[in-house]
Structures are given as C-alpha cells and as structure tokens.
Amino acid sequence: MNRGKPVTREPQINPQSVSFKPTDLIIPESLQEMFPEQVDLFKNLQDKEKQLDLLVNRKLLDLQDYQNNNINGVMEDSDKNEILRIFIYNISENQPWQLAKQSEDQSEEAKAIAAGSAQADPSWTLRIEGRFLNDEAADNASRKKFSSFLSSISVELFKGATKEKLDANNIIEWHDELQQIKSEIEREEQQFDGLDIKRVGSSIPGNPTEEVSCQILIQPKMYPIKLSILSKDLVELLGTNEITQHDCFVKLFNYIQVNDLFQFDQDKNLQQQQNSILIKSDDALLKIFQLEKFNVPQMLDIISTRLLKPVEPIKLNYTVNTLTNSTLGDMIIDLKINSDLLNKSSAGGANKSVSDLINELMNNQANSIEVNKLNENISLTLQLLNYNKIKYDFYKKFSEDPVKFLQKINDKNHEFLKIICSDSVGYNTNEYIDEEIFRKSEYYKDNIISEQVNLLLSSGRL
Template identity: 30%
Template sequence: MSNLSGGFPSRNVRGGGPVPAGSTAVAGENGKVPLTASKQTNPTPTTQPTDTYIPTHLSELVPELKSYEQLKESEKRVDVFLARKRIDLQQSVSQWNNSKSGIVTSHNKNDVKYLRIFVSNIAENQPWQDENNDIQNASWTMRVEGRLLDAQGVQDSTRPKFSSFLQAIAVDFKKPKEDDDDENNEDSKGEGGPKTENQDVDMDEPKNESLIGLSLPMQMPGNPNDNNIQEEKPKSDIADAVEWHFDPINPVDFDGLDIKRNGSENVECTLTIQLKGVTGERLEFSPELGSLIGLSQGSLHEAVYSLYKYILINGLFTSGDNNLRNSANGSTESTTGEKTVVKLDPSLAKLIRQRPVPGSDEPLPTTLRLSEILKLVNIHVSPIRSIKVDYTVRVDKASTYGDLVFDVEVPNFTKQPKDEDEVKREGLSLLSDFNKLTTDLKPQLQELETRNAALLLQLNASAKKYQFFNELSKNPVSVLQEYIASSSNALKVLSGDEGFNEDTVRRSQFYKDNEQMLFESLGVLLSNGRM
C-alpha cells in the first residue's frame, strides 16, 4: 500500500481492511451492514474517450470554436423540438384511442367545390308581346337552378343534384308599391315534371337537361295550415312566400326550381338559400377578426390558434401588468415563468373595442391576459348566415337568363371523410416511422459523436503542448526548472521513495496543508495506471 500512495503508511486503520470485489457483506449483531463492508462496483469499460471539455482560453486561439459552440446549442434545440413533437404525437394517438368513435372532417381548400347558381325569369303573354292578348293571361316564371363546377357531364347519373347541397330555400315576393290587388298565384315544376292547371312552361334551355321542378303550393303568411314557414313575414312587405325544406325521410332530387305567377308588372323578391353542413363547428368570423387572421370562416380552434400565432410572430408577449383588468385575481406569469400577458397593438385594440362594457367608464386597456383570448374570440364568431339575394322579376324582357349568377363554396361530397380508425392508423404509422428513423440514425450519430470526441481530445493535447512551448519561449529558465522539479517529484511518487511520518498523516491538518502536492501525486498515479 505504501508504494501506491507515495510513502503512505501500510498499517491497517481501525475498522478492518477493504472487502475484495465480488464479496457479500454480512450484517452484524445489530442488523446493520458495516460501511467498510459495502460491495465495490467495477468501473464501466468504455471504448471511446469521454473527456470533451474545451478550455475557455482556446476560443481566443481558435475562432472556429465559437461556431462549434453555436452548433452545439442548435443541436440542443433540435433535440428538444424532436422530443416535444414525439410527446405530442404520442399524446394525440393516446387521445384518439380513448376518444369516442366519430368522423374526422376537414375544411381544406382541396375539400371544397363551387356551386354556380343561376337566378332568372321569363315573361309570357305580356301586353308588349301581343297587343291583342288579354292582360289577365300575362304571366312570368322564375327559375332558381344550380350546377356544380366540375368535369362531370350533365347526363351523368352520378352527378350530384342541386338539391343535394341545400338544406332549405325560400323566395319572399314583396307587394307592389302601386297595386296591392290579389293575384292568382300558381306554382310549377321544371321540365319533365307534372304541371298543374293553366301551366305552360317553356324554358330557354335544351330539352335534354335534367331540371326537375317542384310543385310548391302558395304559402301565405296568414295561412294557419302552413307548417313550412319558419318565420312570420311582415304583412306590410311580403305578398307571397314560397319555401322548400330538405326532408331526410322523403328526399327529392332536382336541378331547378320553377315558380310561375300571373302578372304584368315587375316584382321584387328576396331569395334565401341555406346550404347543408353550415350548422356544425364551422363558424363565421367578424370583419375585424377576419382581417387580422386572414380567414373569413373556420372553426373556433382555428381562430384562437391563428390569433395566437399573430401575437407570437409580432412579439406582443410582455411581462408587465400595467392597465390589466382584474389584476387582483392572480399574477401575470404562470408558475413556469412563461409570459401570459399580451400587449395590445392597434389591430388587437379594434377587437377590444367591440367588447360590450355597459355602464363602464374605464379606459381601454393596453394589455390583455392570454387566458382571455378565448373569450375575446367568442365575441367575434357567429353561425354562418344564410345566403340572401335581392332579385327583381322583370316582365319587360322575354328572358333574363345570365343576368344574376353567383358561386358559393360547398363541401366536396365525392371525397369521403376519414373515419377515426383511419386517422388512428395514420398516427400510429407516423409514430412508427419516427421511431424507425431515430433507430436507423442512432449508429450514424454515435459514430459522429465518437469522431468528435477523438478530435476534442487531440485539440486538448495540442492545447497543452502549445501552452508548454509558449511558456518555454517566454521564460525558458524558470519553465525548465519547474519541469525538472515536477519530473523529480513524479519519479519519487512512482517509486515510493517519498516517505511521511505516520503520526503526521493521521492528522487532517496534513491533508489541508499538502492539498496541492497530494493532487499532483494522485494525478501522476492515475496517468500511469498505478491506481
């Protein structure tokens, strides 16, 4: 033992000698295992260098080390990002597995098509068409039809009909301003459909087009037997109303809706169209919110997330709590230290001005809590409104076909929505691909880390050589003297010729006074494999 410790005494100290590696400690009478009898653990073998420390003074000598440190910081950020994404993906898959079965819908532009709607009318037996004709025979026919803008032909039996996109449609005819006399009203169907008495419809359309009309009975506001009218129309404005609602029990498919009436004067009306699929999670955003996030419609989640991205990109998060409302309810920062206060810029201030604050004289705030974003968005969203178009039935022209045409967005029914099981499979497949890619890249990354560690060791060795020769060039005499003294001391340590008084080494003061010398001695022994 004295040879290994540079002259330390070899007597056994009180408490017994060390237990050989691999032996089992035995408890004493009191049931406790002696501290000196604990099992020793062999060092873990390694085949690559582990010393990758770079001295700070090398950054001035090697400018590229600053770039290396930046690369290490970027690597840490990438590792954190990938770890977070993996956790998010695992949580999403777990939520899909625990959620109820359902349908996952999407509102991407690829899942949207356009429905082109035509509103027109024709005039028949008008006085300007035949002066000898009786004015009582004058009539007009209003047509509302729609076609999906796609590549399918008109005669294709699988082509979706106009009615398949509608939940309801209504036409409100207003009273004439000068003549309030009652007119004999008559409903009709499109081509190919049965016609009631006194009907004679001849549209300016090819006969082979499938325009299925409907028999729509006249619905007056005061008719107690009418159950189709959802809202009571003002008697002072509405003279006649025609409505159709989708019946899931007895669905009717049609491409066009014809309404025929007697009359020789222009009639103003309002067309209201309620599309299918607009009463769910799809919402309409206010102009103030829409101009800020760049969306006019979407889900509540899309609105909140888009507004959060706007705040994040523009750097509106702040740690100040000035002018915060309800500041006594809690702190402005979470327990994790993240900023939860938003500074209001002019665009966000427009949203705040829309908030109803009845009877309050408080000035507009300049900051807002992040937790209040959802409440703010809820004020600026509403259900998608019905499509309303004002139209004038003109009897001074034979046909107004093409005068009023507009397009509306409709869901793409040909693209079936993904069921939840398919989404789960896609999530599991994505997670599996992520794990497989990580496993495949792990050996390559390990090899790069080994090469990097070897290069760092060479750099440290070169740095030590540079430091020695640099000092030698500045002051050769003192450096050589210090080198000879250090080498002589190392020789004594390795040969065990340096002796110490046994009574002296038993005192703690000896180790305090000779800390530097003992540190160097231990370094010599470790570097030469003697310990």
C-alpha cells in the first residue's frame, strides 16, 4: 500500500497580539483641524478599504454561485452516495511479549544466534488509511486515493494520564498543498492511501505512565465549501446547520424580499440607492443581526464575520495498544461522499479551478499574517499619534501661561484625589461634596464623566 510521508512540525507559537483601546484607533478632532488634508486622505483610505472588502466578498459569492451552477444542483443528500471507510489502528513490533513468544517457538540453535545479535528496540506504528466500499480494484490506476478526499490530517501524541508531549515531534500534520503542486499529475503522485506514524517504545492502555494517546483531526474536502452556522436563530430560519456563504446570502435575501423588508429612498439616483437600501428587521432578523436596520454591505459583513465559520474537522481520540499484534478493526468511521460531486470536482476544468481558487482565497495564511501586521502597524502609529498630540497640547499650554497651567494641573489632581477618596464628588468652592451639583446638567458632560470613569477604573474602584 502506498504510504504518505507525514510532515512533522514544531508547535507554532503565534506572536503576542497588541491590545488596543477603541479610542486608540480614532484620530481626534483637534488633529483634524491641524492636518485636514492628511486626515481626509486617511479617512478616504478607510472608506476604500471597506469598499474593497465588500468587493472581495461579492466576488467570492460570485465564484461560489458559478461553482454551484457547474455542479447542476448535485447535493450531498442525493441518492448517489458512496461510503469512504477510514481505519485507524496500530501495529506492534519487537515488544517484550512478542520476543518472548518468538523465543519459545525457536530452536536452541536459533536462540543462540538471536542472543548474539543486536536486539531491535520495541516500536509501534499508527496507521490511518481508507478507501471506498465499492467494487473497484485496489490496483486500478484510475482509482482515486484516500488523501484526494481530504484537506488535512493532524495527529497529536500524548503520554500518560497527564497528557504530556510524547517527544519533541509530537505533532504530525499533512495538508493538501494547493499552491505548491502545479499540475494535476504532480498532485496525483503526492496522493496516498494510508498515513504511517512510527515511534519507539510501548503503550499499555490504562497505565498512567506507559499509555500513549492520540488526538486525530481529519478535515474532509467539500465542494462547494460549506460553513457552520453559529447563530441558533439563523439555523431555525434556514433549517440547516451547514451552508455555503452564497446560499446563506441568497436565502436571507429571498426571505427579506418575500416579507417586503426593503426600504428604498426614491429621491436619490440609482447609484446612491444601491448604497442606501435599508433592510428593516422583523423579529427573526432582529435576533440574528441585532440591528433594527441595516444595509446590504452590513449584511454581507455580518454573515462572513459573525454568523458563519469553517466546519469543524472530525475529532477522534485513539489509544495505542502494544499488547496485541494489530488493533485493525477497533476504530472504523464511515464518511458519506457524493460520487457525482467528487467526479465533477476532481475531473479538472473550470469547476476544479474555481474550487482551488476559493480554497486559496479562504486558506491563504501568508496574506492573513501580512494583513494583520499592517493593521497592527496602523494601530501602533495611531496610538503614537494620539500620544504625541497629548504631549503637544501639554507643552503648548505650558508655554502660553506656565503659572496658570500648573495651577490648573494642581486643581485637577486635587479633584482626582477627592474622587478616589469618596463615592461621589462636587465642584464647589468649599471643597465639600454638594449634592446640588449632581442635579445640574453641567455635571454630566462627556469629558468630565470620561475622566472620572477612567480614574475609578485605574484605581480599582470599578
């Protein structure tokens, strides 16, 4: 049987993400007055970024729509299904009990030869293999191999009841590299029917120190790509737990249209109407979107970022058992695969190219990392800009009238001290709390309330 070569990777540690307050990402109005052209340019870039995100999402939906049309309505719940059976088991080699049994069956001369030769270390091999339950011969050159129906396999090895790492290479991963393999011939050469993971040692189930356990993640391929629905209310509305992003939008759009929830502004031109069409939420949409009114771009953004997520892989827990020669048959899982769907997706041509393109767009980790770095740099720059603006205001006021400015700072510090030392504060001349102050609207100005809340949060009072 053709065995795939697993790729062993060290656990990846993501760099620490920088935490920001929402106010760190906003340019203050005072800076807008000082640099109106630069601030306007920055805001225009932000608007263009939103339009670009919307355009990318729309094009992705168009690709999925084109893909659905090519499939001609073939669904996973149709009658033309085949069973992909996956076997997970281990094989034991050179275990002490195996060597003892071999020694009993050997002659005296063979025992003497074995005693003089180097004895191999005990080992075990974990195997993950599969094939379809059909009449197709195993040696058929055109037969699709096991890995061609999977996007990835991940195996993590643990030892003992404390789930410690088995060794430095305890994480083994295989991914269908869509970007690295250029041609279909190269892709076929890389496919395999089984994945082998071999380690030295023994595993005794139930033993707190000798037991080796595995967490196995298997991600099947899906055409078109389906996503899990996070909102229970959306599940009730659509009647399914998994759906493509395109179908989700189309079904919600039809629901809104049937229930006459669109609001149009007839006074605006066509281009303005497209950007100002509002959707009035009924009870069902209000539970899903948490908005009284929203437009189509907002709907697309919420669907892609808050309502849908990638389908969870198949998670399996397996315990290696070296007390027997083989555990074949102990763990078997069956996956229902639509044969027409797979034949069309793997036959090459336009639909396969679209599927690969969608996978690359959704799973491009390099671009995601680069975009996150750019967003982090922008956030740090804005934070530094706000900090420098505070310094600028301080030195500017200090240079205009040092005595008055320092006196104002002293009064503020005195005021903050009273806030910390009491549950409430008033701004009267005798330095005592006057409850009459709280009845006036001037007390509840945004800047004053913000200062007091920030101070109480910093001091641990809230």
